[in-house]
Amino acid sequence: MNNQKRILLFILMIGLVVTLSACTGGGSTMYEQPMGAPGGWGWLQWIIEMMGEGLFIISKFFGGYYWIGLIVLTLIVRSAGWPIYAKSNDTTMNMQLAQPELTALTEKYKGRTDEVSQKKQQAEQMAIYKKYGINPLGCLLPFLQMPIFIAMYQVVRRVPLSIGQVIDGVTTRDFSELKYGFLWIEDLGSKDPLYILPALVGILMFVYQRYTMKKPDYLQNKKFEKTGQQAQTEKTMKFMSYFMVIMLVSIAIQNAGIALYWVVGNAYQFLQTYLNRKQGAKKYEAMKEKY
Secondary structure, three states: OOHHHHHHHHHHHHHHHHHHHHOOOOOOOHHHOOOOOOOOOOHHHHHHHHHHHHHHHHHHHOOOEHHHHHHHHHHHHHHHOHHHHHHHHHHHHHHHHHHHHHHHHHHHOOOOOOHHHHHHHHHHHHHHHHHOOOOOOHHHHHHHHHHHHHHHHHHHHHHHHOOOEEEOOEEEEOHHHOEOOEOOEOOOOOOOOOOHHHHHHHHHHHHHHHHHHOOOHHHOOOOOOOOHHHHHHHHHHHHHHHHHHHHHHHHHHHOHHHHHHHHHHHHHHHHHHHHHHHHHHHHHHHHHHHO
């Protein structure tokens, strides 16, 4: 994934965070409605209801403790998205392997803007992509997880507000049966009185962003020095990542359940990234020998 696509991904993610933040700031919004309330986003509402059902069942299995159900469901959701994350990581690795040939191709057709040359360049570029197993749309893979993450956010926000879950006019689950306390927090549907969970959200996100901003050794191209544009791009990405941390913390302060969800999810994502990088290094060495 090149820097321009990374910036686009960051902008879209920040747009999502800003949208979620705006929906927590008072007024009657979907996030202030019980599970099963009329309205919603069509098929996304169905996902929300099914995830709410799953959260209820898991919580009841573990003695009715909402925080246990929340942690287990978070791990399930994150694990389900692992193959997508791994595939995206493979795309980045393959792009790095193909970069010397792509750079040579650009130099080959430099200054040749006629239609015939442009078509030849595009055909040769696609041949390189095919050789290294690169899907040009691979950078969009992370967006496949977005509907699930949006639904999970709604579930965590709305479950503590729900006396019953209403589907097609029938109350199927009474969420008031669950126990919403968690250690020092009386109700995970309210704020963390000690702000410990929001602080953990900020710390984990900050450390994770620093970790991911630095490419692993096997993806670093030491043959080329950074251009001024590349350096500026990195600064822009760093600014946007820090801004996103601030936005997430501001949301986590408002709801302890959301904060717990993000603490568990971010810690698990950190583990995923670490393991994927370890596996990626082995794959990279094997592919270098192949090509």
